[in-house]
Structure formats: C-alpha cells, structure tokens
Amino acid sequence: MLLKSQRAAQALPAWLHAKSVAQVRAGWVDWTNRSASVSQSVIYSCPFVPAEWVAAHGLRPCRAAPERSACLPGRGLPEGLCAFAGQWLLELRRRQGRALAAVLTTVCDQMRRLGDLAEPECDLPVFVLHVPHTWQSPTARRIYADELRRLGRFLVRLGGREPSRSELADTIRRFDDARRELLGLRGNLSPRAFAQALADFAREPLDCDLQAVSVKSTIDNRQSSIPLALLGGPIMRGDEWIYDEVDELGGRIVLDVTETGELGLPGPIDRRRLAEDPLEELVTAYLDHIPHPFRRPNTEFYVFLARELVGRGVQGVLFRRYVWCDTWHGELARLREWAEKLVPGRPIPVVDLDCGQSGGDRGRILQRVQAMIETLQQTPGA
Ligand code: SF4
Known part of the structure; x- marks a missing residue:
C-alpha cells in the first residue's frame, strides 16, 4: 500500500507543464503551495544522480547537503572518511524514518565505502549507482543508462511509477528551463546568494521558489575586488562563510567550481x-557534460576551467579540498602547473585550502586566502 505522501508525489507538479519563463516561475510557486503533504524524499549527494529522473518517477529528489557543525570527531565515524562522506553518514542516520531512500554513487572510494556502511548502519533503503569513470565510449554510456534504468526499478519498488516517454521528456525539459533560469540570475546575485540558490534548487527542486530567487538582487559590483575562483569538493551547510569572508578580505568569487x-x-x-530519446539525452547531459575531475580522461575538466577562468578574468584559485579526498588532492599539483601557464605572462596562483573533519580550521584557511589576495593586490597587471 502506498503512503499518502507517495500517492501525492505521483501527480507531476503543475509547473512541469508550464510553457514560458513566467509560467515556469508561477507554476513552480503554485505547486509548492499545494505540495506540503509530500514530505518524504529520495536523498543523494552526488551530481551524477539526475534529479529529473527521480521526479519523473513521481518521487521527490533531494540532494542533501550535510551540516558541518554536526561533524565532530568521535561521533562513531569510521576512520579514513573525508569530512563530507563522514557528514553524509551522520545525515543518513538523522534521516532514518524521514527519507524514503538514499542513493549513493561510486565516484570515489569514500562514497563506495559509504555504500557498504550505510544500509547496515541506517534503517533506510540504499541504492548504489555505478558511475563509469571512463565516459567517452558507447560502453560507458550504456552502463550509465542501464544504471539509471536499474535506479528507476528501485524507485518503482519504493512507490514511484515508471514515466511514459513524453512525461520523462517533459520533466527533463522543465528542469532544464529551471536551471537556465538560475544560471541567468548569476549576474544579479552575490556569490553567496548564487551558491545558496543552486544549493536550494538541488536540495528541494520541487519546492524551489524561482520567483523569490529572481527578485533578489544582492550584487555589489566592487570594481576593486580581486576576481577569484573557488574550486573543489562540495560545500557543506555551515561552510558558506567562505563566500562572505572572501568578500570581506577584498576578493570576490566570480566562479564557483565546487x-x-x-x-x-x-x-x-x-x-x-x-x-527522439529522452533517456539518451539525460545520459548526454550528465555523463558527457559534468566535467568532474574523477572522470578518465579528465581533459574536459581543464577545457571547462580554461574557458571559465579566462572568460571571467579570474586572477587566483582557491582550491578547497577535504583531507582524505584523493580525487581532488590528486589534481592539485597538475592544476598548479597548468594555471601558471594558462595566460601567457600572467600566472594564476592556486592556494591549497585543506579542510579537516571538525571545521576548526577556519582561521588557518582565511590566513591563506588573505595572503593570496594581498599578493594579487600588489601584483602589477593582475
Ligand atoms: S570530497 Fe572527495 S572523497 Fe569526499 S565524497 Fe567528494 S569526491 Fe569523495
């Protein structure tokens, strides 16, 4: 028997059928007001889990960002997990009985390990989605598409329903519209507000109030600020201070590649x-286009970076990684060499901001950021 919340979730939200930008915003808000009874979500943390695939199955996608403050050493966390994966385990424990299920992926060893730990530790169905590290071959595409189909069957067992081809296409199109809307707001929002808008959309896309986001205009165009890029692992709740503190120190995060x-x-x-084929297009949008450095080869990560660093006039890179995260740490030396030569005559410095488990490293991180900004302020032509 389906729960009330599951039955309610099976009706696709009205905004998915909206036609114009204004209608997307209005339809979204309208649906939000009517959907309060739908409370249980399918939670995940990885960008390779397509929210629209979950929504098309009539369930609520939620890319949950764990809260940094809850992650204290000695809270029963296994050794060797990065702070983010550790927080995620705590998040799963907290959500027992409140979430329908969790989806983890295999993008790194830490998340693989979490997949092994999660189900026995938490009273929550857990699905592990295998994301191929290679991505340029038809085989990799087929594996990812098969994994999405397998995830679809899991969602149906949870009380979802298999979408028709047109429902899937419509859902994908509406999510694409919403993301374009959000990206279009980047120039009107402060770095923190933009990061928050992306996080809100990822966390509760079906509840995201596009109208409210669009009327915010918090940009402060201080011409004297040093344009910087923030690069690295996911930002947890409670760690958003980095955007404000960089502003305070005279910098500005104009590119957020976390x-x-x-x-x-x-x-x-x-x-x-x-x-023609909505699932194939979903595979293309996710597997081919998310330039995550875990992919092999990860040349597209550098193609993406080169375009955006140069296009936004970035003068320095804040490389924010979690201790124990091999994926990002392994990229640091190469990135430094590469950024030095990207713009002839204007090397782009990369500062390493390694974050531990407890979040008690804020002072040390800010010292490094401040040193970089001061150096760039004194560099002629920077
Ligand atoms: S921060 Fe690194 S190690 Fe941690 S979950 Fe993300 S990719 Fe994996």
Missing part, C-alpha cells in the same frame, strides 16, 4: 534529441 556549485550542473538539453 561540486555543489557550477561544476555539478548537467549540460544544456538539446530539445530535438530530447524528443
């Missing part, structure tokens, strides 16, 4: 291909 920022966004949807 996993919770622009790095984690799928590519734009091709409407013609969408009509």
